[in-house]
Amino acid sequence: MTVRKDSKGRILRRGESQRKNGRYCFKYVDARGKTRSVYSWTLTTHDLTPKGKKASPCLRALEHEIQRDLLDKVAPNNMIVYELASRYTETKTAVKQSTRAAYKTILNFLATDEFGSRRICGVTPLDAKEWLINLQKSTASAIAQSIASVVF
Numbered sequence: 001m002t003v004r005k006d007s008k009g010r011i012l013r014r015g016e017s018q019r020k021n022g023r024y025c026f027k028y029v030d031a032r033g034k035t036r037s038v039y040s041w042t043l044t045t046h047d048l049t050p051k052g053k054k055a056s057p058c059l060r061a062l063e064h065e066i067q068r069d070l071l072d073k074v075a076p077n078n079m080i081v082y083e084l085a086s087r088y089t090e091t092k093t094a095v096k097q098s099t100r101a102a103y104k105t106i107l108n109f110l111a112t113d114e115f116g117s118r119r120i121c122g123v124t125p126l127d128a129k130e131w132l133i134n135l136q137k138s139t140a141s142a143i144a145q146s147i148a149s150v151v152f
Helices: 059-072 081-091 097-112 125-137 141-151
Strands: 016-018 024-029 035-040
Touching: 024 059, 035 059, 081 097
Parallel strands: none
Antiparallel strands: 016 024, 024 035
């Protein structure tokens, strides 16, 4: 078995590679089974960014963050609120028919609402609570009550 090394003679880990221009690459498979790549000009925190290149986190730090997210089963950054809500309702199998109907109502509402199209990485718990409070104040109070009963 050959050991892969970078231009400085350091051993590269699984998934890591160095391109001809000196940039480091880490390839991995995300939660949806799609191959992804992240790039950095530095391998470790002790490396200096080449002159004229934009400074970014080192590849090993990016790799550590990705591995942590994959192990924690965190929602991907490009997932929207509606997708996460639909995945959540799919996991709920032993529920009554009325609860399933409430889930469907919520999903239909999120499909048309602006909040449902927001990316998960940009939504905080405070945003969700404010959205629910504004929803309760609006005319769709029945929907807000069913959402509040499911979420909280």
